Amino acid sequence: MVATLKQVAAHADVSVQTVSNALNAPHRLRPDTLQRVTRSIELLNYRPNRNARSLRTSAVELIGYCVPSWQGGQAHLVMDQFLHALCAAAESTGRHILLFTAPAGADGMSVYDDLHARRLVDGFVLSQTETHDPRHGWLKDKRIPFVSFGRVWKETTQPGPYVDVDGAAGCATATRHLYDAGRRRIGFLGWPRTSGLAEDRLAGWRDTCQELGLPTDGLAVHCAEDTFDEGARGAASLLDATEPVDAIVALSDILALGALRELTRRGLSAGSDVALTGFDDSPLASVVSPALTTLRQPIDLIAHELINILTGPAGDEPTERLLKPELIVRGSSAPG
């Protein structure tokens, strides 16, 4: 049915090894032999058996990725984009992504260990990194290759290589953009400060405000969860203050959309009355009206960096890449 190296060799009247060389080290063959072998390969429609190859070379060219469980309605709105990008990046190096599920935290580590020990994957891409995430240290100890999308927060050193988006820089850009649009009282919609990510983005807004001489006292609201309702509630409290805000930087698109709903409910016009920005450029950002100004994570670049770091030369020092998100300006901050 499917041709093997041996059959191709017989057809081209050379040894098996020569056919292998034709594919893996063509420079070793005399041009005429190479051509003869290549013709046979095409004629027989030969495709190398990946299992045999992996057995010999002990590299499976597969990268494990744990598909997050959508606990508690937490929507991963850009996960499909990320997966697509990660896949494409892996394929550009001849690799593929293997999906698996695992319990959260340290409990799931035996799954990682098992996949690696059974040689189903060469290494892992981690995402959904959490504060004090135990996975990184665990994998590092076991010397299992990995790279993380997202920093490990509140640790003195990063255990292993990572790629992340500079949330502080992003929120700084958004804040400055609002300032340039004439806003002078800019509020912040965030999450509780126990989350490293939340604190990072908060800092970007706070520092920029202070730099620009804008007030920050009482202008940061910490929403309990990432839902429309919480976003609306947070926005309401910012609008009900004795001195209401004229702009809001939200830590996520969901919160921003909640705020948008609240503005609309009050008969305020997002963009002209109150300017608004989100974070992530989720698919929803462009389908609401006015469309949401938001910070787009460079997903393709992130994915390529992740794969590069994971599959590149195994240097000792951890590789760290911090990428800047791009401000996508839409109607919610720049009407007309």
Place this chain on the structure above:
Amino acid sequence: MVATLKQVAAHADVSVQTVSNALNAPHRLRPDTLQRVTRSIELLNYRPNRNARSLRTSAVELIGYCVPSWQGGQAHLVMDQFLHALCAAAESTGRHILLFTAPAGADGMSVYDDLHARRLVDGFVLSQTETHDPRHGWLKDKRIPFVSFGRVWKETTQPGPYVDVDGAAGCATATRHLYDAGRRRIGFLGWPRTSGLAEDRLAGWRDTCQELGLPTDGLAVHCAEDTFDEGARGAASLLDATEPVDAIVALSDILALGALRELTRRGLSAGSDVALTGFDDSPLASVVSPALTTLRQPIDLIAHELINILTGPAGDEPTERLLKPELIVRGSSAPG
């Protein structure tokens, strides 16, 4: 580093084959031998090398899944749930999911062929099935195992096994639910009828209305795309009619949320003034207020059926499973 069968065999003082049998056919061993071997396996922390096994048995226990590209802001809001479920289902049979990308339509088929020929996967799960989808026939001709999530529309026979959600039954349930809540003029928000899925769901609404003696003329709107704006526009036209609707069955959550926005904009209360249902139970459905009544696809069941069919005995006749969605009643159709 990692123990092999040979090392375990030496440790337990038996032959390699006996260790293999201890794992794959324990009934062949004498109880005491089995115990001795098992102890050695655990002591050495042995894990079978999957590549070697696959080479020998020519089954890789991997299932290919083409990760959809999110063309044109089309949000796959339940894709992460589906992937998680598919993964879990595969793992419950000792298999895993391998992700890949491929151009849409017939152009991408060489990718499928290649993955199969190189023995990276045993078979495929297709999703995002389209009207006149060429993939099914192609795979069937090549005798590459696959199962489809979603029927192939507008063909006389289904090329190969599939699992799908009965959209007609779902919309019928929703319509009947609205009728039971006292609604007598129920509109439908759909997509153009070139889509088989759209026509299926439309039929469920239409037939049920006729059965209940409700009007349907001019009460179906076909939105050009799956966006909030289109949903809002469609809802507006149903509300502006000389005889406005008192309920709306929407073909998707996105359209329903657009309609919800339009209701809110007009000062109408969703649930009491106009009742509303969506389709998919996407994460957004429960975070808006009022929360959206919607039809939940039995994702876990779908995933299990897909894997069962694909990995079950290779019968000749195509296996077909049509599953009913579950109506999740929330505030948008039943206030209070």
Place this chain on the structure above:
DNA sequence: GGCACGGGTTGGAACGTTAAAAGCACCGGC
């Protein structure tokens, strides 16, 4: 003419596993 050299090619072994067949010890029946 012998020898080192190097490009091109080959045979043999190995990667770690499982299928199939062979071996071995013990037992009951005639």
Place this chain on the structure above:
DNA sequence: GCCGGTGCTTTTAACGTTCCAACCCGTGCC
């Protein structure tokens, strides 16, 4: 005492590939 099982274990031979060492042969050098 031999025969045919039966129950457990080992031997042998693959699966399809790549690594390594060897080989062959023509060339240039002393």
